[in-house]
Amino acid sequence: MGSSGGVEIGFSTTRFTFGCQIYRRIVMETIVEWPLLLEKWRFLLFGLVFQYFHGVAARIAHYLHRPGPILHDLGFDLLPELGPEKAWISETVFTFIFTTFVLWTFHPFVFNNKRFYTVYLWYRVLAMLVIAQTMRIVSFLVTQLPGPNYHCREGSAAATLDPPKHISEVLLLNFPYGVIYGCGDLIFSSHMTFALTFVHTYARYGSKTWIKRAAWVLVVVQSLLIVASRKHYTVDVVIAWFVVILLFNYVGRKFYDPELMDRSPLRDQILPMNRKDGRNKDEMQKMVNGNSGGWCKVTDVRPVGGLRRNMLLTILEVIPLGLVASSESASEATQRLNMVL
Known part of the structure; x- marks a missing residue:
């Protein structure tokens, strides 16, 4: 009985110690990130709200969409058509990229191997997305291409929308049906914009080489699946690659300041703290490492x-x-x- 009680106490102590380590890590990381959030919350909120405006613009593009013969596309010639019953494959790959990236950006709140500040990382990611989506909105509103997707083709009831009777029909987006079965917002691919932004970000700020390589392979597979699913023309995917690569380099230079403090003293500068915080590097490292x-x-x-x-x-x-x-x-x-x- 005494031995059993000792084992239970030991297990309880181990569990308590592990729980305290995780809890302490979350608390200290929150303390570190909080001043940055107070500094950048306006833009972060704007970036999140802009996703809604992007959805409204895509809804307007659906009202403007006019189905017609599918344009000749080299990607369609080279890649066999998956068919509507297999369209879920590309969505599954995209969901995996999206979910794993979001989890990775918040992993420093649990694991003590941080090379970046979560607030600053999302600040840059949202800056990328806002600029890219602004360019995308202008592109698909000035020219409407006949959608190659199955529900956007001639004869499909979802290919066109009746003129809205009230502004709420546009603003409410008919979620989620209107988001899933949208038409007209083609140039350039929104899925590829998100996927490439996330993969570029991990390639720049991540630490695992094999994950970086796997991510690049996955985003190439995503590109091929989008074309094979006939969700976009090949040009939509190609332009997304061009735009995201150029924007990533621009945003990287725009937000880079070599005088700002590096979070990781053993590595090159990644995502720095703002000097306004006033804390020196030693104190910050003590907070991060949980000493x-x-x-x-x-x-x-x-x-x-x-x-x-x-x-x-x-x-x-x-x-x-x-x-x-x-x-x-x-x-x-x-x-x-x-x-x-």
Whole structure:
């Protein structure tokens, strides 16, 4: 009985230690990123809202779309048609690229191997997307090509839309049907714009060489699948490659400042902190690496904020203790609490 109790206590202690490490990492990363979010939140919000405006523009393109004979396309000649029953394949690949990229951008909140600031990374990604999507909106609104997708061809009921009776029909986008079965927004491919932006970003700021190579292979496969699914003409995919590559280089130069602080002292500069924060590199590295003593102790991180911020940190330290108190004796929980306070 005593041996079993000792094993249970040891397992509980190990679980508590691991949970505290994750919790401390999340807390410290939030403290580090919060000043950057306060600095860049307006543009980040604008970039997210712009995705809605991009959807409205695509909806307008559907109203303008007029189906017609499919244009001759070399990609259509070379790639066999997948058919509507296999259109899900390209969407699955895109969803995988999108999901894994988003998870990777937030992984520093859990894993202690950060080479970038999440706020600054999304600041650059959204800057890329806003510029590219602005160019895309202008392109597909000034010239409407007959859609090659199955639901956009002559004879399909979804190929054209009746004139809107109310502005809400345009603004509400008929989500999600109107987004999935849109027509007319061809030049250039939105899927490729997102996929190439994400892959370029990981290739620049990621750390795993094999993932970079796999990502490039995957985005090439995505390009071929889009054409094979007849979701876009080949020119839509090719122009997306040109635009994203050129924009990525432009945005990289526009946002680069060699005088700003590097987050990783052992590597070249990646995504720097703004000097307005006023903290030196040693202190920042201490915050990032979690060099603090005790159980879930984060009070050695002293960001600007005064008494209220310190009180918040104390509360954040005590929360995990309450979560495990039910599985430990009152005396053990009290001892841990005393270690923190």
